[in-house]
Amino acid sequence: RRTTHYLFIVVVAVNSTLLTINAGDYIFYTDWAWTSFVVFSISQSTMLVVGAIYYMLFTGVPGTATYYATIMTIYTWVAKGAWFGLGYPMDFVLVPVWIPSAMLLDLSYWATRRNKHAAIIIGGTLVGLSLPIFNMINLLLVRDPLEMAFKYPRPTLPPYMTPIEPQVGKFYNSPVALGSGAGAVLSVPIAALGAKLNTWTYRW
Numbered sequence: 001r002r003t004t005h006y007l008f009i010v011v012v013a014v015n016s017t018l019l020t021i022n023a024g025d026y027i028f029y030t031d032w033a034w035t036s037f038v039v040f041s042i043s044q045s046t047m048l049v050v051g052a053i054y055y056m057l058f059t060g061v062p063g064t065a066t067y068y069a070t071i072m073t074i075y076t077w078v079a080k081g082a083w084f085g086l087g088y089p090m091d092f093v094l095v096p097v098w099i100p101s102a103m104l105l106d107l108s109y110w111a112t113r114r115n116k117h118a119a120i121i122i123g124g125t126l127v128g129l130s131l132p133i134f135n136m137i138n139l140l141l142v143r144d145p146l147e148m149a150f151k152y153p154r155p156t157l158p159p160y161m162t163p164i165e166p167q168v169g170k171f172y173n174s175p176v177a178l179g180s181g182a183g184a185v186l187s188v189p190i191a192a193l194g195a196k197l198n199t200w201t202y203r204w
Contacts, residue, residue: 026072027079028094028135030142031149037139040096041132048072048098048131049124052105056119062110065123069102088152091142097134101127 026044028036052065073095080093105123112118142148 026096027076028096028139030092030094030139030145031152033094033139033142033145037132037136041135044096044098045101045128045131048101049105049127052102053116053120053123056106056109057116060114062106062114065102065105065109066099069098072098089148092148092152094138094142097138098131100134101131104130 026040028040048065048069052068055068056062056064076093076095080090080095083093084090104126105119108123108126109115109119112122139145
């Protein structure tokens with residue numbers, strides 16, 4: 001029974017990570033980073049929460065979400081190295097910032113004395129609000145995404161992902177506003193689904 005328990009933890013870690021990195025675009029290619037920001041924010045905030053909640057409730061250990069986010073970060077650094085090996089500059093791929101948002105999720109789980117409903121509502125909202133903001137700051141550190149786009153074009157770049165000049169000055173029409181709002185709203189119900197899946201799996 002104990003062997004099965006630990007084996008399942010490994011399976012959840014691997015499969016949840018694969019689920020998250022295949023949800024939308026999990027890497028920020030700087031040649032269309034701003035175009036994909038809202039899609040990234042929605043997909044990654046929801047998938048980080050559902051995977052981390054499922055994994056964390058199964059183990060019952062605060063800190064599991066941060067470990068989960070660390071696994072994804074390592075995966076992404078490997079992918080970044082692969083692109084660098086193909087001759088692209090180091091800032092052609094930006095590693096997304098998952099770990100701080102996952103730490104907030106762990107903190108809410110620990111601070112509410114491992115109350116799963118509080119973790120879903122409070123932690124899910126914190127992830128949905130924080131992940132777009134952390135990643136927006138991360139993208140602002142890139143020297144010039146548009147220059148990068150035309151200097152190092154990818155042959156597989158679809159036409160609908162052609163880089164465009166971002167509109168600035170209007171927060172209600174900004175990627176941060178859209179990404180934070182949608183991420184925060186969607187993270188909570190999807191986290192609840194993850195908790196429900198955890199209950200079914202444990203009963204099984």
